[in-house]
Amino acid sequence: MAGQCTTGIDTGFVTLGYAKVAILGVVQGITELLPISSTAHMRVVPAVLGWRDPGSAFSAAMQLAALAAVISYFWRDVRRLAVGSVSAISRREFADPDLRLATWIVLATIPIALAGTALSSSLNTCNSPLRALPVIGWACIVMAVLMALTEILARHRRSVENASLVDALLVGLAQVGALIPGVSRSGSTLTGALALGFKREEAARFSFLLGIPAIALAGLKELWELHKVHLDMHGWSILAVGLVVASISAFAAIWALMRVLERFSAWPFVIYRGVLGVLLIIATTNAWLV
Numbered sequence: 001m002a003g004q005c006t007t008g009i010d011t012g013f014v015t016l017g018y019a020k021v022a023i024l025g026v027v028q029g030i031t032e033l034l035p036i037s038s039t040a041h042m043r044v045v046p047a048v049l050g051w052r053d054p055g056s057a058f059s060a061a062m063q064l065a066a067l068a069a070v071i072s073y074f075w076r077d078v079r080r081l082a083v084g085s086v087s088a089i090s091r092r093e094f095a096d097p098d099l100r101l102a103t104w105i106v107l108a109t110i111p112i113a114l115a116g117t118a119l120s121s122s123l124n125t126c127n128s129p130l131r132a133l134p135v136i137g138w139a140c141i142v143m144a145v146l147m148a149l150t151e152i153l154a155r156h157r158r159s160v161e162n163a164s165l166v167d168a169l170l171v172g173l174a175q176v177g178a179l180i181p182g183v184s185r186s187g188s189t190l191t192g193a194l195a196l197g198f199k200r201e202e203a204a205r206f207s208f209l210l211g212i213p214a215i216a217l218a219g220l221k222e223l224w225e226l227h228k229v230h231l232d233m234h235g236w237s238i239l240a241v242g243l244v245v246a247s248i249s250a251f252a253a254i255w256a257l258m259r260v261l262e263r264f265s266a267w268p269f270v271i272y273r274g275v276l277g278v279l280l281i282i283a284t285t286n287a288w289l290v
Contacts, residue, residue, distance in 0.1 A: 108172025139182025
């Protein structure tokens with residue numbers, strides 16, 4: 001299937017071929033988990049290189065690579081929450097800390113699940129106006145400002161172990177902002193957790209753990225959508241190459257993010273996002289990029 005738009009689903013990544021998708025897989029993997037917006041880079045990098053937009057379906061499906069990286073990196077946390085929750089339920093100890101946190105993560109996923117379902121017709125369709133570069137540019141700038149404010153005003157003292165249901169729900173609501181291209185799921189949840197006073201590395205840990213269900217749902221939903229439009233074996237093999245490459249680069253991105261937050265702050269990402277947003281606005285205003 002060589003078509004670029006099938007029953008409303010953008011399958012343009014198929015026409016890019018293996019090599020270009022592998023390169024975009026590296027970019028997607030790195031930017032999906034850093035708070036700098038993978039969608040922004042999936043639009044900017046192909047535009048700069050003169051390639052076609054791989055489409056929102058590609059970006060959404062690539063989230064499964066991020067899921068693999070998050071589960072691998074935070075395996076101890078994921079295993080503890082899963083095993084601890086099952087054990088607590090079997091013992092009927094519903095006040096168990098692991099079961100409580102796992103329940104909160106599920107509840108915090110409801111807002112983005114509902115919003116994503118309601119907006120799916122405009123988010124992942126061909127030529128979605130939300131993927132326009134000016135929209136992405138302004139989203140980058142707004143998030144840079146919000147992240148800067150959390151660095152200046154927040155206390156950075158709390159850990160995941162003393163998080164509350166209200167914390168989880170507020171970060172879950174912040175996650176809804178990630179549906180706007182350019183905002184970034186990790187960026188919105190990290191900013192939300194920082195604003196609630198979590199230590200920088202704990203905010204990232206909370207962000208990633210809370211994002212696991214949302215990332216899984218988004219990726220699996222997009223795979224189902226691609227299955228429904230009868231993506232052929234050639235298309236699936238190209239997608240598989242992107243997933244493998246993206247999962248490796250995503251793991252490296254988590255490692256780098258945790259080191260930066262542990263030793264420094266979120267300021268490097270604030271500056272990067274701000275500069276990227278301004279450059280996108282200038283480039284689109286002067287028709288250098290479309």
